[in-house]
Amino acid sequence: MKASKGPKSLELPDDNNVDTPTPIPLVGIDTSTLEASPSRVEEENRLAERLKECGQQPLNAVSRFLVRAPVVHWLAVRVHLMAGDLVHAVETLVDWWGRHSVTKERDSVGEVLGRMLDSIWTLLPLYPTREIRQLVLLMLLMANVPIHDRFASDLRFVKLMESFFDGLIPPLKSHTTRQTYQSRRRLSEYNQAERESIVKLISQKRSEQLRQKYSTFRQRCEQPLKSSSQLRFYSNCRHYERCIVESGPNRVDIIEAKNRMRKCTRCVIRDRQQKQAPRRSLLHDSG
Ligand SMILES: [Zn+2]
Numbered sequence: 001m002k003a004s005k006g007p008k009s010l011e012l013p014d015d016n017n018v019d020t021p022t023p024i025p026l027v028g029i030d031t032s033t034l035e036a037s038p039s040r041v042e043e044e045n046r047l048a049e050r051l052k053e054c055g056q057q058p059l060n061a062v063s064r065f066l067v068r069a070p071v072v073h074w075l076a077v078r079v080h081l082m083a084g085d086l087v088h089a090v091e092t093l094v095d096w097w098g099r100h101s102v103t104k105e106r107d108s109v110g111e112v113l114g115r116m117l118d119s120i121w122t123l124l125p126l127y128p129t130r131e132i133r134q135l136v137l138l139m140l141l142m143a144n145v146p147i148h149d150r151f152a153s154d155l156r157f158v159k160l161m162e163s164f165f166d167g168l169i170p171p172l173k174s175h176t177t178r179q180t181y182q183s184r185r186r187l188s189e190y191n192q193a194e195r196e197s198i199v200k201l202i203s204q205k206r207s208e209q210l211r212q213k214y215s216t217f218r219q220r221c222e223q224p225l226k227s228s229s230q231l232r233f234y235s236n237c238r239h240y241e242r243c244i245v246e247s248g249p250n251r252v253d254i255i256e257a258k259n260r261m262r263k264c265t266r267c268v269i270r271d272r273q274q275k276q277a278p279r280r281s282l283l284h285d286s287g
Helices: 038-051 056-068 074-082 086-099 107-123 130-142 148-153 155-165 173-184 192-205 208-220 222-228 251-261 265-286
Strands: 231-234 239-242
Touching: 038 074, 056 074, 056 086, 056 251, 074 086, 074 107, 086 107, 086 130, 086 222, 130 155, 130 192, 130 208, 130 222, 148 155, 148 192, 155 192, 155 208, 239 265, 251 265
Parallel strands: none
Antiparallel strands: 231 239
């Protein structure tokens, strides 16, 4: 960027080198206005489609760049998700959702949000650290992102989170005579519709008690959060892997294959061994 003549380039942090860089079409997006006109949304959707053509490595590099220089835009959320960085995707989503109070009711915003939540729901259950799964759900609930129906219908998540709801469950209107008993029940003991309305109420109210629980828990998550910045989700094999610097004689090949196939190192190596195995047996047969 400092060069006064000739083409300017931006050096991005990288754990592995890629020989052929893929252009990222994120530059030029106006993030200053909150109003999303239909034509703008269409254009952004086109950009999002083009992001799918990028390899894993350029997406990782842009995602890391966006961690250092955050942009509150749904395309930034998309980049983090495609790069497999769940925590930063959710943090950006929460900021984006908070700023879009004006346009929340628009169909276009709902559609974009729905797609992002679909991706988050793919990455979340596979995340290896329990605390981070809990923190991500808490962040979404605290920001009142409309995940209530998804959350309430998934008992894995309800059970994961029910300790946070203990003592916060309000008595349900239709059971006024059994109030004391009702409020002692745990979240998973209610039916799905009841769970949804309870979670909606709690998340809208964001009581002092819930905020306190959240801030205490967030402090406890400091270490898992540090480790999480090193984890990447590879969409085509659905595995998380720690960012590593590849070594060994096939280093360049493996980096290239990971980038192109969006698979973790173990799966890339396993694929190669499976491909080589039949060839080897053919050689044995002919010999
Ligand atoms: Zn894998």
